Amino acid sequence: MSERARIVLWCLLALFPLAAGPAAGQAKPDEPESQTESNTSNLWAVVGASQVTARGDCTFCEVLGIEARTTHTWGLMGDIGVRLTPKTDVGAEVAWTPGTSRGGTPFRATFLLGVVQFRPWASQGFFVKGGMGMALTRNFLIEEEGPSTQKALSVAIGGGWAFRWDERIGFQVHGTIHAAALGDFATSDVVLENVMGNFWSLGGAIVIR
Numbered sequence: 001m002s003e004r005a006r007i008v009l010w011c012l013l014a015l016f017p018l019a020a021g022p023a024a025g026q027a028k029p030d031e032p033e034s035q036t037e038s039n040t041s042n043l044w045a046v047v048g049a050s051q052v053t054a055r056g057d058c059t060f061c062e063v064l065g066i067e068a069r070t071t072h073t074w075g076l077m078g079d080i081g082v083r084l085t086p087k088t089d090v091g092a093e094v095a096w097t098p099g100t101s102r103g104g105t106p107f108r109a110t111f112l113l114g115v116v117q118f119r120p121w122a123s124q125g126f127f128v129k130g131g132m133g134m135a136l137t138r139n140f141l142i143e144e145e146g147p148s149t150q151k152a153l154s155v156a157i158g159g160g161w162a163f164r165w166d167e168r169i170g171f172q173v174h175g176t177i178h179a180a181a182l183g184d185f186a187t188s189d190v191v192l193e194n195v196m197g198n199f200w201s202l203g204g205a206i207v208i209r
Helices: 003-019 033-038
Strands: 043-057 069-083 088-100 106-118 126-138 149-163 169-186 191-208
Touching (some): 043 088, 043 169, 069 106, 069 191, 106 149, 106 169, 106 191, 149 191
Antiparallel strands (some): 088 106, 169 191
16 A cells, blocks of 8 residues: 555544534534524525426417427526525525527526525425526527527526435425516517516426535
8 A cells, every 4th residue: 555545544534533423413412402503504505407498489479470489408507595494595596598599599598586495394305486586588589680688577486305405415306487578579570579488497406505
């Protein structure tokens, strides 16, 4: 065994008693509950990926001969915030979805939201989540000679199930719909009224607390 390997082995053996001790935030039998809660981190962070179905439509799209387009793609999402209570988390969410427009032009949608997550039962992993904020889309639903960027009011509703929710690092599966009210699009030929973008996502994520 090399000298470097011996040094690493001795360091691991020296740290083993610390790792075998009580887990952080775990109460000893004689610890008061308030002290246990004070040892638990208030950080809430989620990072994951999803399979996404995006659909764009407008009020008179059928009359104008424009079909509502449905695209199957993927997306990334991340939440970061704090734990208010053992059942409630609040924070900010970023969700990003790339795709391809009707004419083959790449498009993307980015959601910037304030979110609240709630678990109705403290002993179960089920949770619901809602949010509101802004969506930024590029080349969504329409084709232009140059890049077209739109801003929109956005809301999100979802839910899922968290595994190991009472530990520092866990995992969750979730389903969410992000809806963006993009307003009217004025093109060189027509005006598309009340354009809506709906993004249904189903995926998983790593949870850090």
